[in-house]
């Protein structure tokens with residue numbers, strides 16, 4: 456059986472529904488190697504179709520497909536997990552029901568992947584504050600999925616053709632980063648990155664650059680000791696385990712070389728250290744991948760973009776790239 460990829464619709468008041476429809480309308484969802492099933496809300500998707508002047512009709516399906524939307528002659532299969540009052544929702548103003556719905560799309564998709572019913576999942580953007588307001592104590596998909604899968608350590612990787620960045624720490628205040636960094640966390644990030652690039656991306660011996668935390672890699676201890684105390688020992692342990700890791704590299708210059716093919720991934724100590732260069736190069740087509748889960752999960756690299764939600768202007772390119780990457784990754788499983 457050709458198991459589907461499940462695409463979670465994301466925030467009903469963000470750009471998620473309209474980039475799904477946009478991808479459908481431009482034909483990017485045709486000729487996929489797997490069926491695509493949207494976990495979401497048919498009424499909200501119909502409302503998104505109207506943004507493009509596209510005529511849509513809904514019919515009812517069976518099994519996983521509860522609704523089939525035909526939008527401008529193209530079919531979108533949906534598993535309805537919410538039936539929100541789409542006409543009353545305002546773009547950029549998620550209600551508590553929206554917060555609950557967007558978390559439920561993720562939980563449902565994850566459970567189907569764990570059961571082996573689906574091959575993998577792709578996620579459209581959620582609003583972190585909205586799921587929080589709905590009672591979910593998670594800063595994002597990554598942590599919610601780790602909890603659903605019962606996994607302690609996962610790695611957030613953002614990837615494009617020219618650059619892949621993997622984060623040791625993710626969503627926390629910058630001031631917390633030095634307190635949270637440890638040799639064990641750095642080593643675990645390196646190990647998961649290495650194993651995942653081998654397994655899912657066909658690399659025999661991934662070349663990993665590990666960044667420093669401080670300017671000039673700490674300048675021999677003048678600007679901080681995390682490099683000598685935590686990062687260098689983690690790199691040494693990784694190398695002893697046969698991983699091609701190098702560093703600690705100064706973050707300011709390393710990306711220049713990584714973006715020119717010198718490394719297969721860059722291990723970064725905190726969110727913006729990795730995501731600023733990644734989004735500079737790959738805002739349009741970057742993909743967020745959670746490594747270390749027992750399931751395949753890819754995502755767009757952007758958020759709910761409330762400033763343009765409901766205008767039809769949001770680009771569908773990152774979503775399409777995320778679907779393509781999930782296709783490839785599930786081909787390797």
Ligand SMILES: NC(=O)c1ccc[n+]([C@@H]2O[C@H](COP(=O)([O-])OP(=O)(O)OC[C@H]3O[C@@H](n4cnc5c(N)ncnc54)[C@H](O)[C@@H]3O)[C@@H](O)[C@H]2O)c1
Pocket residue numbers: 470474579580581582583584596743754755756757758759760761762763768769770771
């Ligand atoms: N994968 C996710 O679920 C995810 C990722 C990042 C941020 N978020 C959440 O999204 C919300 C908004 O975050 P933010 O404002 O920092 O980032 P954002 O990515 O939503 O927006 C930043 C800027 O990029 C633009 N932009 C975003 N996506 C675009 C697209 N597809 N096409 C064209 N322009 C686009 C926006 O209009 C905005 O100007 C927050 O709640 C954040 O937590 C979710």
Ligand SMILES: N[C@H](C(=O)O)[C@H](O)COP(=O)(O)O
Pocket residue numbers: 594595596597598726730743754755756757758
């Ligand atoms: N850090 C990601 C970004 O800025 O693109 C994003 O917030 C991902 O969060 P999730 O855990 O929801 O994938």
